[in-house]
Amino acid sequence: MGRSIFPNTGKSGVGLKLEPGMIFTIEPMVNQGSRHIKRLGDGCDITKNRKLSAQWEHTVLVTEENVEILTLRIDELAV
Numbered sequence: 001m002g003r004s005i006f007p008n009t010g011k012s013g014v015g016l017k018l019e020p021g022m023i024f025t026i027e028p029m030v031n032q033g034s035r036h037i038k039r040l041g042d043g044c045d046i047t048k049n050r051k052l053s054a055q056w057e058h059t060v061l062v063t064e065e066n067v068e069i070l071t072l073r074i075d076e077l078a079v
Contacts, residue, residue, distance in 0.1 A: 020064045027057040 029037070032051040039045055047053050061068045 018062045020062055022062045023059060023070070024062075025057045025059050027055060029053050029055045 029045070031037070031047045031053040034047060034049045034051070036048040037045045038048050057071070059070045061070055
């Protein structure tokens with residue numbers, strides 16, 4: 001597995017510039033109640049209010065013109 005070079009959160013215009021050929025994941029979390037999270041000692045994130053949350057991810061390739069989502073399901077592909 002690759003190493004993590006991007007934080008879970010960030011600010012636009014700060015950090016590494018995305019370049020063609022880079023591949024990374026986008027991992028949104030939907031939390032019940034509050035957006036605030038707590039990082040555990042093992043690197044996992046939990047909601048501070050300990051309510052339910054859901055997380056999923058997509059792997060994205062940066063191209064010269066755009067981005068390509070590499071993990072779309074067949075039913076999500078544009079026809």
